[in-house]
Amino acid sequence: METSRLDRSGVFVAGVRSDDISPEPLQISGLPATATVRVLSSSSAGASSSIVEAPKGWTAGSGAFTTLTEIFVLDGDLLVDGRFLERYHYVRCPAGAFLQTFETGNDGARFLLFTNAPVAYSTDYRSEEFLSFVALDDVSWKPATTPMVPPGLLTKRLAEDPDTGARTWVIGLVHWGGDISRWESHPCDEEVFFLEGEMSNGEVFPSGPVMIDYKAGGYFYRPAGIAHSGPGSGTTSYALALCRSSSTLTVDWFDHPPPFPKDLEAWDFGRG
Numbered sequence: 001m002e003t004s005r006l007d008r009s010g011v012f013v014a015g016v017r018s019d020d021i022s023p024e025p026l027q028i029s030g031l032p033a034t035a036t037v038r039v040l041s042s043s044s045a046g047a048s049s050s051i052v053e054a055p056k057g058w059t060a061g062s063g064a065f066t067t068l069t070e071i072f073v074l075d076g077d078l079l080v081d082g083r084f085l086e087r088y089h090y091v092r093c094p095a096g097a098f099l100q101t102f103e104t105g106n107d108g109a110r111f112l113l114f115t116n117a118p119v120a121y122s123t124d125y126r127s128e129e130f131l132s133f134v135a136l137d138d139v140s141w142k143p144a145t146t147p148m149v150p151p152g153l154l155t156k157r158l159a160e161d162p163d164t165g166a167r168t169w170v171i172g173l174v175h176w177g178g179d180i181s182r183w184e185s186h187p188c189d190e191e192v193f194f195l196e197g198e199m200s201n202g203e204v205f206p207s208g209p210v211m212i213d214y215k216a217g218g219y220f221y222r223p224a225g226i227a228h229s230g231p232g233s234g235t236t237s238y239a240l241a242l243c244r245s246s247s248t249l250t251v252d253w254f255d256h257p258p259p260f261p262k263d264l265e266a267w268d269f270g271r272g
């Protein structure tokens, strides 16, 4: 099974190891196809989360994304609207926000690319919206504000949509989670890409609770309403991960794992 064949609006895409995904030529109208893409997850409505690898000399020129697009650099460097983005730099590109430049630097670049709808890169589409840039090192860690989350979960906010409450943020955990006793779920989708370290996540699957291990390059897209992060979840070393929610993230807590939602499916790539 390839991740790109699953519709994440109805399937929990779990246990993904991004190195196992076959790269394909990038197919975004207006962007050079010399870049490759590994699709982490996608929906039949055209949303997608992927890793793009663009070689040195990859140049898209000026233009704008036709839908909200988020970029987070993993390696190399990327010149976006005249700014050099390096490892763990982020840019949020609202629909129509104009980029004077969009190209790789001397090392090429590998970056996460998130869109919530079908996207193109176009010189004809322009709005009054602005790009917003964040370098992870420039943001200070803050304790998670979610009530009842075990202490020690630190976060750095990258973006929050004023209309939907959809959020993009980074979590940092050091030796965390040993005392978890409950399960949580959210009324929004939640996706996580693991940047560094390792972590185990207790998840409710159709067959019942399972434990899924993640390392750097690991990924999941979990639709709303699936209970997770139950007892046994956490890290005995550390983990750094990029997270996104599809709308405002609130938490429902459960003393026992509730059943898996009837209208969804699940696929654990970690088990082949």
Ligand SMILES: [Fe+2]
Residues within 6 Å of the ligand: 184, 186, 190, 228, 229
């Ligand atoms: Fe969660």
